[in-house]
Each structure stands twice: as structure tokens, then as C-alpha cells.
Amino acid sequence: MSFQELILTYGYPMLFLGVLIESEAVLLIGVYLAQQGYFSLPIVIGVAALSSFLAAQFCFFVGHRYGATFLVKRPNWQLRFSRVQRLMNRFGIGLVLGFRVIYGLRGVIPAAIGLADYSRLVFIGLNAMGALLWAVAVGLAGSSFVHIAEHIFAKLSSHSTALILVLCGLSLCWGMYRFYRHLQREKSIIP
Structure with missing residues (x-):
């Protein structure tokens, strides 16, 4: 479920x-x-x-x-x-x-x-x-x-929708990776 x-x-x-x-x-x-x-x-x-x-x-x-x-x-x-x-x-x-x-x-x-x-x-x-x-x-x-x-x-074709979803997913992964790296750097800076 x-x-x-x-x-x-x-x-x-x-x-x-x-x-x-x-x-x-x-x-x-x-x-x-x-x-x-x-x-x-x-x-x-x-x-x-x-x-x-x-x-x-x-x-x-x-x-x-x-x-x-x-x-x-x-x-x-x-x-x-x-x-x-x-x-x-x-x-x-x-x-x-x-x-x-x-x-x-x-x-x-x-x-x-x-x-x-x-x-x-x-x-x-x-x-x-x-x-x-x-x-x-x-x-x-x-x-x-x-x-x-x-x-x-609603206005996009199925191919356009798939392309946009893939791009959004990749952008999200990239953003999460950058955020994680930022947190790691911040942790190493804090005494």
C-alpha cells in the first residue's frame, strides 16, 4: 500500500x-x-x-x-x-x-x-x-x-511532459547534491 x-x-x-x-x-x-x-x-x-x-x-x-x-x-x-x-x-x-x-x-x-x-x-x-x-x-x-x-x-504532449519531468528530476538531484555538499562544508567549518 x-x-x-x-x-x-x-x-x-x-x-x-x-x-x-x-x-x-x-x-x-x-x-x-x-x-x-x-x-x-x-x-x-x-x-x-x-x-x-x-x-x-x-x-x-x-x-x-x-x-x-x-x-x-x-x-x-x-x-x-x-x-x-x-x-x-x-x-x-x-x-x-x-x-x-x-x-x-x-x-x-x-x-x-x-x-x-x-x-x-x-x-x-x-x-x-x-x-x-x-x-x-x-x-x-x-x-x-x-x-x-x-x-x-495539460497543454504539453507526452514527449514534452516526459522531457520536462526528467529535467526537473535531474535539477532536483543536482540541487540536493549541492545542498548536501554545502552542509558537509559547514559542518567541517564549525568548531
């Missing part, structure tokens, strides 16, 4: 769990299915926002409650925590609102914020706003992309 079939069979609860695990990818699948008439786009965005909010709250709680002992037992995480501290010093509230766009640190950032004795009430409010902004932005951007892609593919 494919992931799309799971979402169609189990609906919004599966979408909720999927966003907990895979964030944007599952949200975009939900947006696509909403465009096809299987889901409601506002509900997809709401479920994604709630899922993202609760995941970040859980990480914040774990960091707040168990962070110090967690770091003592895992010294290799100290580097990530130090990186998040530098980001907090540089961006402050902006980091709390926008950490969802920083791939690889989505769970670490709320945990580190909790470890840093950030106000729980302030984090709840900023986390709720950030989750809603993230879900609306990704959901509406995905909806627009799906609409534009459907419009373009």
Missing part, C-alpha cells in the same frame, strides 16, 4: 501522523489530494499546523525537562546545541517563528530552546504562530504549484 493510498484510506489522522514524521512532503501530498477533491485544503492546512505545533511542543518539553541530562549522555549533540545557541543569539524570536524551514534542526531547535529556559508561555504562542504560518505558506505555495503544473502539463 503506497503512502498516498494510506492517506486516502485513513484520511486526516494519517495526514497528521505523516506531517509529524515528514513535514513538507506529506503536507504537499495532502495539498495535492485536496486539489483532486479528496480533502479540504483549509482542513489539510489546519491538521498540518496542529501536527507541527504538537511536535515542536513535545521537543520543547523534552529539552526543558530532560535537556541537560540528555546532553551529558550524548556529547556529539553538544555541537548542534551550540549551533542553535548561536542562531538564538543572532535571530531570537525569528528563530522560534521560523525554525521549521531549517532542515535537520527542526527537533533540535525546540529542544535547545527548552533547555535554554525560554519562557513556556512565550514559546507556546510563538510556536502556534510559526506552525500556522508554516502550514499556510507551504500549503498555499503547494496548491499554487499543483495548479500551475496541472495547467502546464
Whole structure:
């Protein structure tokens, strides 16, 4: 059973769990299915926002409650925590609102914020706003992309469509390769 079939069979609860695990990818699948008439786009965005909010709250709680002992037992995480501290010093509230766009640190950032004795009430409010902004932005951007892609593919021949898909796939692979290399260089630079 494919992931799309799971979402169609189990609906919004599966979408909720999927966003907990895979964030944007599952949200975009939900947006696509909403465009096809299987889901409601506002509900997809709401479920994604709630899922993202609760995941970040859980990480914040774990960091707040168990962070110090967690770091003592895992010294290799100290580097990530130090990186998040530098980001907090540089961006402050902006980091709390926008950490969802920083791939690889989505769970670490709320945990580190909790470890840093950030106000729980302030984090709840900023986390709720950030989750809603993230879900609306990704959901509406995905909806627009799906609409534009459907419009373009409807006008193309099958050969043109295949060529465009291959080029997009190659471009995506190249971009992921470059991003991975950038991350590797950044890790080697950070002391």
C-alpha cells in the first residue's frame, strides 16, 4: 500500500501522523489530494499546523525537562546545541517563528530552546504562530504549484511532459547534491 493510498484510506489522522514524521512532503501530498477533491485544503492546512505545533511542543518539553541530562549522555549533540545557541543569539524570536524551514534542526531547535529556559508561555504562542504560518505558506505555495503544473502539463504532449519531468528530476538531484555538499562544508567549518 503506497503512502498516498494510506492517506486516502485513513484520511486526516494519517495526514497528521505523516506531517509529524515528514513535514513538507506529506503536507504537499495532502495539498495535492485536496486539489483532486479528496480533502479540504483549509482542513489539510489546519491538521498540518496542529501536527507541527504538537511536535515542536513535545521537543520543547523534552529539552526543558530532560535537556541537560540528555546532553551529558550524548556529547556529539553538544555541537548542534551550540549551533542553535548561536542562531538564538543572532535571530531570537525569528528563530522560534521560523525554525521549521531549517532542515535537520527542526527537533533540535525546540529542544535547545527548552533547555535554554525560554519562557513556556512565550514559546507556546510563538510556536502556534510559526506552525500556522508554516502550514499556510507551504500549503498555499503547494496548491499554487499543483495548479500551475496541472495547467502546464495539460497543454504539453507526452514527449514534452516526459522531457520536462526528467529535467526537473535531474535539477532536483543536482540541487540536493549541492545542498548536501554545502552542509558537509559547514559542518567541517564549525568548531
